Amino acid sequence: MSRVYNFSAGPSMLPEEVLKRAADEMLDYQGSGQSVMEMSHRSKVFESIIQGAEALVRELMGVPDNYKVLFLQGGASSQFAMVPLNLMSKHKKADFVLTGQWATKAYKEAARYGEAHVVASSKDKTFSYIPKLDPATFSKDADYFHICMNNTIYGTKYHTLPDTGNVPLVADISSCIMSEPIDVSRFALLYAGAQKNLGPAGLTLVIIREDLIGHAMDFTPTMFNYQTHSDNGSMFNTPPCYAIYIAKLVMEWVKENGGLQAMKEHNEKKAAVLYDFLDQSKLFKGTVVKEDRSLMNVPFVTGDEALDAEFVKQATEAGFVNIKGHRTVGGMRASIYNAMPIEGVEKLVEFMRQFEAAH
Numbered sequence: 001m002s003r004v005y006n007f008s009a010g011p012s013m014l015p016e017e018v019l020k021r022a023a024d025e026m027l028d029y030q031g032s033g034q035s036v037m038e039m040s041h042r043s044k045v046f047e048s049i050i051q052g053a054e055a056l057v058r059e060l061m062g063v064p065d066n067y068k069v070l071f072l073q074g075g076a077s078s079q080f081a082m083v084p085l086n087l088m089s090k091h092k093k094a095d096f097v098l099t100g101q102w103a104t105k106a107y108k109e110a111a112r113y114g115e116a117h118v119v120a121s122s123k124d125k126t127f128s129y130i131p132k133l134d135p136a137t138f139s140k141d142a143d144y145f146h147i148c149m150n151n152t153i154y155g156t157k158y159h160t161l162p163d164t165g166n167v168p169l170v171a172d173i174s175s176c177i178m179s180e181p182i183d184v185s186r187f188a189l190l191y192a193g194a195q196k197n198l199g200p201a202g203l204t205l206v207i208i209r210e211d212l213i214g215h216a217m218d219f220t221p222t223m224f225n226y227q228t229h230s231d232n233g234s235m236f237n238t239p240p241c242y243a244i245y246i247a248k249l250v251m252e253w254v255k256e257n258g259g260l261q262a263m264k265e266h267n268e269k270k271a272a273v274l275y276d277f278l279d280q281s282k283l284f285k286g287t288v289v290k291e292d293r294s295l296m297n298v299p300f301v302t303g304d305e306a307l308d309a310e311f312v313k314q315a316t317e318a319g320f321v322n323i324k325g326h327r328t329v330g331g332m333r334a335s336i337y338n339a340m341p342i343e344g345v346e347k348l349v350e351f352m353r354q355f356e357a358a359h
């Protein structure tokens with residue numbers, strides 16, 4: 001068996017230990033005689049899985065007691081609608097910062113339900129930076145203020161949070177969840193599709209302050225009302241059982257490896273290997289302004305499309321896969337989530353060095 005170095009933006013690589021454990025437990029989960037895929041979600045054995053997963057989210061992220069942790073479906077994309085349906089019900093207004101495709105989708109979806117206001121955008125420079133924000137331009141009566149914390153496609157990240165005062169801050173943390181410690185109390189609501197850093201596709205994690213539950217618009221579908229899932233412990237209907245189980249294994253792995261502070265240190269070390277190389281390279285260059293660089297997604301280009309394509313081709317043959325950049329940025333993108341070992345990044349940089357020497 002040989003495994004590649006997988007730089008996919010999502011679904012992305014998972015820790016090998018997690019995959020092995022899942023394989024070991026595939027036919028007989030802890031003496032139950034069944035796979036987790038086959039068992040009733042109402043069974044005691046699954047109950048302990050979902051409760052264990054929630055406890056790990058709370059422990060690793062330091063979730064305060066007045067927040068609910070929900071295991072939902074529909075991806076982060078469903079949250080683009082679910083957030084306004086539930087939160088945009090008082091003044092029917094929300095603020096948005098457009099830092100990329102996902103942030104823009106959240107904005108466009110919210111605009112269907114109320115007044116969506118663009119506070120700032122970095123579209124002018126292909127979203128290669130995080131705009132400087134002036135609280136004087138924020139709507140004082142917004143029902144929420146939305147940011148996309150880590151911009152998966154463009155490789156930018158907020159290093160400081162906007163000060164929204166009493167306006168609830170909502171963040172899409174799909175591609176940076178559990179990559180470093182986060183002060184949950186600064187946010188009213190956090191959401192993430194699991195397939196970047198937490199587990200398989202099909203699971204969406206929502207962390208929501210309790211006082212924001214119960215104010216959904218009248219026509220909100222039952223399944224899109226946070227209250228429904230909060231009242232039923234994420235089991236109003238069948239939850240994504242297997243994805244929750246894998247996410248639990250991933251979180252156990254995070255915990256065994258030192259928790260979010262250790263993840264941050266590891267991720268900073270990995271990202272530095274790549275950024276330091278890019279900063280001195282005469283062929284490759286990063287596309288993002290230095291102060292807004294992501295720890296998770298690193299886009300880079302040669303400046304020559306044909307050479308980019310040649311690099312992607314040769315890298316793939318050498319076992320560095322899914323490294324092609326998003327079509328809107330071009331070039332390459334290395335996604336280096338928690339599960340990517342530092343050797344993967346070191347070997348990629350070594351390969352880039354050789355490619356540079358040859359060109």
Ligand SMILES: *Cc1c(COP(=O)(O)O)cnc(C)c1O
Nearest residue numbers: 075076077102152172174175193
């Ligand atoms: C991948 C991604 C999404 C979309 O997630 P789905 O689960 O596919 O809906 C949204 N936001 C961010 C930041 C992402 O990285």
